[in-house]
Amino acid sequence: QADDYKYAAEQLNKAGELAKKAGLTIGYHNHFWEFREFANGTKGLDILLAFTEPELVTFELDMYWITKAGLTAESYFKKYPGRFAMWHVKDMDKAHAEPIVGKEYDQLPLDSIFNKIKYTEVGTGAIDYTLLRESEKESGLKLAFVEQDDIYMPNKFESVKQSYAYVQKYLAK
Numbered sequence: 001q002a003d004d005y006k007y008a009a010e011q012l013n014k015a016g017e018l019a020k021k022a023g024l025t026i027g028y029h030n031h032f033w034e035f036r037e038f039a040n041g042t043k044g045l046d047i048l049l050a051f052t053e054p055e056l057v058t059f060e061l062d063m064y065w066i067t068k069a070g071l072t073a074e075s076y077f078k079k080y081p082g083r084f085a086m087w088h089v090k091d092m093d094k095a096h097a098e099p100i101v102g103k104e105y106d107q108l109p110l111d112s113i114f115n116k117i118k119y120t121e122v123g124t125g126a127i128d129y130t131l132l133r134e135s136e137k138e139s140g141l142k143l144a145f146v147e148q149d150d151i152y153m154p155n156k157f158e159s160v161k162q163s164y165a166y167v168q169k170y171l172a173k
Contacts, residue, residue: 016056
């Protein structure tokens with residue numbers, strides 16, 4: 001419910017105040033459920049962004065989950081410039097790139113939804129990171145974290161090496 005997100009925003013602001021006193025920053029990392037729409041069309045992540053103080057709370061936008069929710073990272077960077085100091089970089093298997101949004105997904109148990117989720121090495125999937133790189137400044141990017149939830153290649157080290165090489169070539173400064 002929307003009130004739950006407002007409450008979470010209040011708690012993030014309180015935690016952000018305490019963290020700031022200690023020289024730290026509070027950050028929030030999304031998944032797909034923050035993009036489910038409430039009756040008025042509002043999304044949970046929009047509520048969190050609207051009700052948190054930018055000087056107290058930053059956000060780590062998960063590029064996989066926003067894409068899987070049928071949205072674009074660029075749209076959120078434009079709507080909330082400077083709020084995404086962190087990016088969570090992982091890639092989506094092109095054969096499983098269909099979004100998981102809408103009323104048909106809202107009531108499904110999570111295990112049913114997670115069966116529609118397939119990852120791949122960064123740079124080989126459905127997410128265009130070279131295009132996203134153009135939004136780096138607008139987003140407020142300071143740190144990017146690469147993750148591979150599942151590894152398809154038989155040699156797991158080769159899989160990680162492939163993602164690393166892509167990130168170094170196209171995303172690293």
